[in-house]
Amino acid sequence: MSIPKIPIGEWVESLEGWLETNFEPFFDGVKLVVGSVVDGLADGFNFFPPLVVIAIFTVLAFWLGRYRLGAFTLLGLLLVLNLGYWEHTMDTLALVLTASFISIVVGVPIGILCAEYKKVQSVVTPILDLMQTMPAFVYLLPAVAFFSLGVVPGVIASVIFSIPPTIRLTSLAIRQVPEDLVEAADAFGSTGMQKLIKVQLPIAIPTIMAGINQTIMLSLSMVVIASMIGAQGVGADVYRAVTQAKTGMGTEAGLAVVVLAIMLDRMTQKLAKKNKKE
Template identity: 50%
Template sequence: MNSSVIGKFAENAVNFLFQHFRGGFDAFSAALGAVVKLLEDGLAAVPFVAMLVILVAFALWRRGVVFAVFVGAALMVIHYMGLWAQTVSTLALVIAATFFSLVIGVPLGIWGARNKRVEVILRSLLDFMQTMPAFVYLIPAVILFGLGRVPAVIATIVFSMPPVVRLTTLGIRQVREELLEAGRAFGSTDSQLLWKIQLPNALPSIMAGVNQTIMMALSMVVVASMIGAGGLGEYVLSGIQRLDIGIGFEGGLGVVLLAIVLDRLTESFGLKAKKTRRSVRPAKPAATSTAVRT
């Protein structure tokens, strides 16, 4: 089956980048690979018991006793299945992809919120990024960066970045106009309005974007196991290739437990930010009686 003109254009564009900027891609791949490996080695160096205590204590602080018990049970189940090393590898990939998604996505969201033309362009681009099948991102990533963790992280960044861009833009645009007017009345610059009024009030929406970015990164890392990303996704892929229900279920259960833990922990920051924002809202003036005594 031959590709059409559009497909040939995309193929030629990727080949052009590979032929003329191969040195740059190789250097970037080496740097990103070193960052991911350093992160994975750092997480792997922490003993399981120490990681268990840290995460349970963190869950107790953020969500309470019930969720702390769940986190402890989830980690014990993962360790019992012998998937702790794969979980650490997957967690490192998710953290790396999420970090770079936020570094790129939050500024883009701010730019889109402050410039209508940029917002229109970003909306079209994000629609494309979100609706394109995830497997398609793997093809140019492999051509430009080879097999392994680096193309997996690159493809994951492209796939998981749209939510944080959209929700950052939405959160800033939903900041009440009277707050901005009050800031301007006190002589605030655009930069001060952004950092002291818009971003603090948009924090719940931004944290929701962070939460969704982490979830999409986790789902994409599993798909990226097809190009050598490793981790829990490779375990699931092995079960599919061998038609082994047990291996596939254990790998899938590990992904589910990790997803729930990450989802609830990141969600707690958004909930706290929302409560804080509500608590600092000015109280409405009490209604005064206008009745006239007779």
């Protein structure tokens, strides 16, 4: 006696078809907005001479992390420029910043709701577990179905893959705010919004920044995978090197990703420390 197979795949495809049919204007709007933001950032980074952009990033790194971070940023970006991957690296940076911004704008409010309402947390937590354990390649299929090929499905797939740390650590940070401070705010007659903005968020910012840091790193890890569906940048060079078995090209393109990853990682960490001191 054979047990009938549960048609999960058919249900998912039916849902996908229904969404494509009924929400096509919404997906077109998202594609237009996200595509415009990524293209605008990439054009902005590539509009100025590379040395000017390197100088700006170096000054920012020096302000955040003093000499070591400033020196690494300067030498790392000069290496990227020397290897010939400057334009593609800026395209990758635009994609990562867009995906990270969307993840923060969506993830932080959801994390706050999870901290304030246990029912929301009980619903969101299994979804986050699914998002973090599902193979990243699976996200490419619905992204391509809804947004076709290009940079937009790459951004959307990156958001889905990288948003869980922001949600989880925001929720954790809000819940870890000392109860006596929350009770004191209530005693002074603070509204829920005043309590959140003036008490909970300032204390929770370091932990929230740790979640944002992880989100940025996960977005960068999706760069190569996103290149498989048309997202441009250094990931496309890495993917091309893999398909053509060119170890040298892959190493050079990989170094560009490493420089970008370390630079963004250290900058967000230093920014979190500055906020904690203040």
